[in-house]
Amino acid sequence: MTWLDAVKWDADGLIPAIAQDYKTGRILMMAWMNREALELTAKEQRAIYFSRSRQKLWRKGEESGHVQKLHELRLDCDADVIVMMVEQLGGIACHTGRESCFYRVFENNDWVTVDPVLKDPKDIY
Template sequence: MSSKNWLNKVKWDTNGLVPAVVQQSSSNDILMVAWMNREALIKTIELKRAVYFSRSRNKLWFKGEVSGHLQHVREVRLDCDRDVVLLRVEQVSDIACHTGRHSCFFWKFEGFLNKGDWISIDPILKNPESIYL
């Protein structure tokens, strides 16, 4: 990519990061939320494959590099405030979450009248221990 002026339109936080919401293009399911730095966003656009920034490891994270659960990027959007990126992806093997589920958003709050709790609503599609050997 020759000109990186488009990167300056993103409102990066004080750590040089922007949150990325990841949505499955075929179903509109929200799969996960991750962080991107400039390099991750550039690589994502160049490779048409999701690349994030791991805050815990302080390095680029090529989604699916270990698990095989790649995300092929179909579209990249920026929200109205330009401080959140939306990646519309094709999720390989239908597993986006490190827990072996389709989505990281598998906890649902049940009960709103002074009591309730979070329940898991999505099945584990693959045992995470067999994904991350």
């Protein structure tokens, strides 16, 4: 039994993976990994996800340069969620050009965008 067998993959063979800034603790994004993605994440010490829409490995930063360098990898009690402490190169995790994908806050019964775009997505991709 390897460490990969300890993971409880879902019906699609995936596990949610949360990326958190290793210095500030800010949650940057959540995406999914399959077995190969998790194995490569540990091996290459950078976040590698599995894109559900494209159905293939997604080496975060492969186009944008916004690589997530791995500092720590954790597994939860049910073995069905991953947390990564990462260093976000470029300071931008979101495809909208923001630091974090969680830039909308619930206020007055609506989702309000509160975080600035740091870089125009047209200049990223």
